[in-house]
Amino acid sequence: MELIELRNIFKTYPMGDIAVPVLKGVSLSVGRGELVALMGVSGSGKSTLMNILGCLDRPTSGEYRLDGQEVSQLTADERALLRNHRLGFVFQNFNLLARTSALENVAMPLSYTAGRVSEREARRRAEEMLCRLGLEDRLRHEPSRLSGGEQQRVAIARALINHPPLLFADEPTGNLDSRTSDEVLRIFQELHEEDGITIIVVTHDPQVARHARRVIRIHDGMIVEGDSASLSEPTESRTDPADSRRK
């Protein structure tokens, strides 16, 4: 069973009286433990696909199975719960809370976790996560005192705090210079290889895409390259570590 299975996804936005189709029948599957780059020019529907994949939005029609669960018809609250437990987000502009320490930024998602996490436990986990990303001497720093790379690492720590199997990165290197970009991409690769986390990176930078094992190109609301047909092989090879982690 694939981690992500999209079948014939359509998304149209109403613009006044006419409905503007953005996604025109996207079918896609991503296996456990893949590192995928999602590429496309602006206006191609890449962000819309990303939003649907990230359970921030619902498709107009089509099926979306995430880890075997049909999620396209879930209510907003159910999707919020799903995002909290199963998904991590990394954004281009980091989206850290200003005037809030790195530690609290990382611990923030835990306050919405239904299974009760105590304040102390949340801090411990956040600290652990930041240490793992090499920020052990930046715990009390506010975002304004961190460099861009450090800020993005805090954001990654926040995305990983609930140990999600799936991580979305929306132009994660868009605001970084090339050196820190490499640093961030190396972290992604590390997470991918060591923890078997499935990572989907949205980008328009071929340099970034080169780090991915598989590139999905979207154009005009359709997938033009790297769709599910051609990727059965790498999927098979990475099922094992992911499964062993689940056990």
Next chain:
Amino acid sequence: MKVYRPILTAMKALRRNPMRAMLTTLGIVIGVGAVIAMMEIGAGSSAAIQQTISSMGANVLAVRPGTASSGGVSFGSGSATTLTAEDCEAILRQCPSVRSAAPVVRARTQVVYGNRNWVPSFIFGTTPSFLEVRDWTPLAEGEPLTDRDVLNANKVCLLGQTLVRELFQGESPIGKDIRVQNVSFRVAGVLSSKGANMMGMDQDDILLAPWTSIKYRVTGSTLDNPNQSTTSGSSGGSANTLSNLYPGGRPSLYPERSDVQAANNPMPVRFANIDQILAAAQSTDEIPAAIQNMTAVLRERHRLRPGESDDFHIHDMTEMTETLSSTSTLMTNLLLCVAMISLVVGGVGIMNIMLVSVTERTREIGLRMAVGARARDILRQFLVEAVVLCIVGGALGILVGHGGSYLVWVFLRWPVETSPVAIAAAVLVSASVGMVFGFYPAWKASRLDPIEALRYE
């Protein structure tokens, strides 16, 4: 835990912009402060009014005789001669709702001690229970009147503080003899100070003596002048010759009786009518019952047939009490309304700032939603922020209001009284202001679309 976490989150969020949080709170601080100060000053002034009223005797009812008329000529209120000291005793015996009752005979005349003289506002002839009715026990000095004094018409008296000050000037008056219209009275005791009454009359400018002494020795009532309301006290009996300073002041309508005639036809009738009965009801609630009882007793004693009108009036002092305290309550409520308006204005300020805050933190809201906050989590967060602002503002407002009323007391000497009800109400009101005015911004925040919110610049 479930309550504690959102409050912690709200505190963290507010700490990120302390200046704005403070300015927002200011509206509530001023509003709640004004409410608290108003409540305390209002409570203080009504307590002061209560005190003034109770100094006149709590739950006092006054029975006055009705109007006498002769040949179509009315003598004015209080001229009927039907009210007697026995009525007073009967009231005390037969009315269970009356705690105490005392007859009063009034006089107005000069009081002399040594080379000083004074005309007190009140010269009351009464019984020992007068002090009970007026809540005037204990005495400042000396002994009260006794029933024996009343029976024997003893020439003893009690003096009020003002009278003591005017006549004795620091000397102790106990045991001294003073002259009341040339009748010598021994001072038995001195009353404690009571201050001015509601009309601003000095209640300490008083002389109390047995009613028999005042009635028969001072005003010298005989058939010629049955009560002192219709005739001035100056045309008294033979004992009071000195008071007739200007002879022939008033032409007599009838030929005066000569001494021989008077000796031949003595008029031994001694009127026992009194000017007023003061009765104290058991409690404020029993005042209507007391009035009813007393009316029944007096009608029976005065042999009034059904349908015949009363020959007395019962005056209820609570009416005046109510008028006065309702005036003060009205003023307090009016000011409270104004204070409430400022509280509402403060609430609108909170709403305004929270709306700005929601717009400004759109990205934060989007992020929180992306990492798993449900709409109701966002709603709760912003609502709690507003309520925390309001409650902190309310707490500061209580301090400000309390401090304000304390300053009023220190500088203006207005009576103030701390009211726990006001404090509880202020906390409740400020929390609900937070709820009401925080709801719209919070609701707006919770309705944001996470995608739009994340993209918001």
